[in-house]
Amino acid sequence: MKRRPQTTTEPSQFNYATIAILGGVFVLGIGIGIAFSSTANFTPQNVASREFIDRSVPNPELCVQFGASAMVMNMRVFLTLNPFNVYVSQPGIKPGCVIRRNNWSILEKRNLVNNEEVRDCKNRMNTFGYTGNINDDPEINCIYQNDSAQNLFLPGQLGPGGNAPENNF
Numbered sequence: 001m002k003r004r005p006q007t008t009t010e011p012s013q014f015n016y017a018t019i020a021i022l023g024g025v026f027v028l029g030i031g032i033g034i035a036f037s038s039t040a041n042f043t044p045q046n047v048a049s050r051e052f053i054d055r056s057v058p059n060p061e062l063c064v065q066f067g068a069s070a071m072v073m074n075m076r077v078f079l080t081l082n083p084f085n086v087y088v089s090q091p092g093i094k095p096g097c098v099i100r101r102n103n104w105s106i107l108e109k110r111n112l113v114n115n116e117e118v119r120d121c122k123n124r125m126n127t128f129g130y131t132g133n134i135n136d137d138p139e140i141n142c143i144y145q146n147d148s149a150q151n152l153f154l155p156g157q158l159g160p161g162g163n164a165p166e167n168n169f
Helices: 013-038 050-056 060-066 105-109 115-123
Strands: 067-074 077-081 084-088 092-099 127-131 139-143
Antiparallel strands (some): 077 084, 092 127
């Protein structure tokens, strides 16, 4: 029976050093990626947060206290029947505020809405929203809350192979 020659294998320091360097580069890359992705750019061209929208409404203190800030989109839709086509104008977006139903009195005290408008809006289970400064002739509308609206960006709302929710009109 032949004996194998006894060899001593020392762990190579090169392998540990390489692994350490690659691990450091990996951690550094993750850190730089997080730094780039978390840098917020709060300009009108990039509305990145609810806080920016809250600060952009004409009366931010009043809106946060008595309602909720909103992005108001003005858009027109043209529908032709022969041939059937739908055309949509470029939307215009501006800051606005939705007043909670129990705070309509602030609009009434400033004579911005009358009793008939309040009654009509209340009968339709709606609320009021406005754009522009509340002290300088704001544009006020009775608006409807769409409870069927869903945030499809949330996990599980529209998964792989999933279908969009049905609209029941």
